[in-house]
Amino acid sequence: MLGDHNDFKGAVLGVVTLEMLNSLMKQLSFGETGEVYVLDSEGYIVTASSNTSKSEEFVNVPMKTEIIQRAKTGSTSNDSYIGFRGERVYGQYKWSKGKNWVVVGEITQREVFQKLNQLSAAIIIISLIALILSIGAAVTIASRIERPIRYLLRGTKIIQNGNYDYQIDADKIRMAPIELRQLVNTFNIMSDKLKKNISLLEHSALVDQLTEIHNRRYMMQEGNKQLQACIAAGQMSSVMMFDIDHFKKINDTYGHLVGDRVLHHVASILQRHSGTDTIVARYGGEEFILLALRKNAQESVSLAEDLRRRIMEEPYSDEQVTVRLTASIGIAEYSPTLEFGTMVLEDMVSRADHALYRAKSGGRNRVELDR
Numbered sequence: 546m547l548g549d550h551n552d553f554k555g556a557v558l559g560v561v562t563l564e565m566l567n568s569l570m571k572q573l574s575f576g577e578t579g580e581v582y583v584l585d586s587e588g589y590i591v592t593a594s595s596n597t598s599k600s601e602e603f604v605n606v607p608m609k610t611e612i613i614q615r616a617k618t619g620s621t622s623n624d625s626y627i628g629f630r631g632e633r634v635y636g637q638y639k640w641s642k643g644k645n646w647v648v649v650g651e652i653t654q655r656e657v658f659q660k661l662n663q664l665s666a667a668i669i670i671i672s673l674i675a676l677i678l679s680i681g682a683a684v685t686i687a688s689r690i691e692r693p694i695r696y697l698l699r700g701t702k703i704i705q706n707g708n709y710d711y712q713i714d715a716d717k718i719r720m721a722p723i724e725l726r727q728l729v730n731t732f733n734i735m736s737d738k739l740k741k742n743i744s745l746l747e748h749s750a751l752v753d754q755l756t757e758i759h760n761r762r763y764m765m766q767e768g769n770k771q772l773q774a775c776i777a778a779g780q781m782s783s784v785m786m787f788d789i790d791h792f793k794k795i796n797d798t799y800g801h802l803v804g805d806r807v808l809h810h811v812a813s814i815l816q817r818h819s820g821t822d823t824i825v826a827r828y829g830g831e832e833f834i835l836l837a838l839r840k841n842a843q844e845s846v847s848l849a850e851d852l853r854r855r856i857m858e859e860p861y862s863d864e865q866v867t868v869r870l871t872a873s874i875g876i877a878e879y880s881p882t883l884e885f886g887t888m889v890l891e892d893m894v895s896r897a898d899h900a901l902y903r904a905k906s907g908g909r910n911r912v913e914l915d916r
Contacts, residue, residue, distance in 0.1 A: 576669060578653040582629070586645055588613045608649075612636040616647050625654050637670070668694065693718040693729055700732060710740035755805055756812035759826040761834070768824045768836045769890045775838050776879065776889065783845035783878045784893040785835040786901040787815065787852070790871040790909040792831035799866055807868055810861040818855055819848065834894065842878040842914055849874040849912045857910075871910035875901025878915070 546554045581594040588607035607613075611626035616638040628634035628651050636651040650670060696713045703711045712733045718726060751763040759767075775782045789795075789811060796804040808831065815825045815833060828834040837845045853872055861868040877896035883889065896915040904913040 576652055576656050578632075578634075578656050579669065580629075580651050582608065582649045582651075584608055584613070584647050584649060586647070591646065610636075612638055612649050612651070613647075616640065616649070628653070639674070693721045693726070697729065697732060700736070704736060711736055753812075753827040756809050756827050758812045758816055759824065761826060761828050764824060764826040764828075764834055764836065765890065768826070771824065771838055772836060772879075772890055780839045781841040781879055782893075783837045783840055783842055783876055784890070784897045785837060785845060785849055786828070786875045786894070786897040787833040787835060787849075788873050788901055788905065789831040789856075790873055790905075795868060799868065803861075803863075803866060803868065806863070807861045807870065810859075811856065811870065811872075814855055814859055815852060818852060823848070834897075836890075842876065845876050845878070846912055846914055849876055853910065853912060873901060873904040873909050874912045875899065875904055876912065876914045 546556060548554045579594075583591045583593070585591055588609065590608060608629055610629055612628075614620070615622060623635070625633050625635050628636065633654045634651045635654060635657055636649055638650075639648045641647070652670075693713075696718065700711055700713050713729050715726070715729065715733075718729055721729075751760060751767075752758070753760040772782055789807070792804065792807075795807055808827075812825070812827065812833065815835065819825050819835060819837075822838045822840065824836040824838070826834050826836075837848060840848065853874060856870050856872045860870055875897045877893045877900060879889065879893060880896075883892055900913040900915040904911045907913070
């Protein structure tokens with residue numbers, strides 16, 4: 546301290562003990578592999594964020610890694626190198642005033658290239674530099690940064706496990722830097738769009754786009770589940786294979802556009818008049834499949850006859866054409882005497898298909914029950 550006339554008046558001296566410095570450095574490890582070292586000008590470790598400085602392996606042994614050579618030559622290279630522990634790492638250094646001490650921070654290349662940990666490491670390194678300059682300020686910054694990163698990491702794991710619409714509560718990170726708040730907001734938008742896209746794909750995978758009723762995949766999955774539940778409860782069920790008669794002739798006469806409209810018209814009739822205990826799906830082409838739950842063969846025959854009559858009574862009609870329709874239907878009831886390993890629904894579909902063949906061979910526009 547100097548007086549008004551630039552004369553020496555005294556000095557103020559601050560002392561930090563090695564124990565206090567070691568205690569502080571233990572708090573500076575970051576990520577899974579990040580470490581910070583304080584070295585003297587010869588490269589000997591004074592203290593470190595791990596227990597390296599106390600290990601007998603490293604006592605009185607100077608650090609001879611490339612980062613020390615960079616520090617001594619003033620190199621600004623950011624290339625990776627083999628670190629103090631024999632792994633490939635990235636590192637940075639900072640000399641103290643007078644170049645008596647150098648602070649070295651290292652993190653393994655393996656962790657750097659992990660997508661989320663890359664952001665965490667960069668933020669933590671910035672926090673460490675701030676911590677060296679000001680302990681109090683660094684603690685505050687680290688607190689504001691670490692929380693949203695933790696939420697983002699947890700959010701990605703939750704989405705990975707199938708909860709696609711997971712959202713991070715923005716109120717919990719309102720004190721975070723604006724960049725991280727924007728990142729969290731982008732994450733929430735992404736998860737919302739992801740959930741909508743997944744739901745749309747799931748819906749599209751189980752619905753026939755032309756007729757807007759369930760498709761064959763839905764029948765073989767969800768229909769099979771409900772069939773198994775009925776069987777377990779001791780209730781009978783039946784499968785109906787429904788085929789529009791002479792559909793090729795309709796396409797050839799009126800065109801495929803009218804044919805598509807006829808399919809939609811028939812699907813609508815089946816959906817409206819089949820009852821709540823019947824699953825209706827398009828099986829393929831002009832064929833439809835109906836799973837009549839909790840109905841035995843005779844009840845299913847009665848329902849099939851009613852549907853056949855309605856198809857005749859409600860022809861397709863638009864401003865230009867009227868197309869009269871008939872249908873052939875084959876029915877198979879659940880059989881409890883299946884061979885071991887036989888798929889129940891597949892067996893019923895096969896038998897109903899054979900009954901449908903008999904209905905078409907017998908003159909069409911009729912209902913046949915598998916015997």
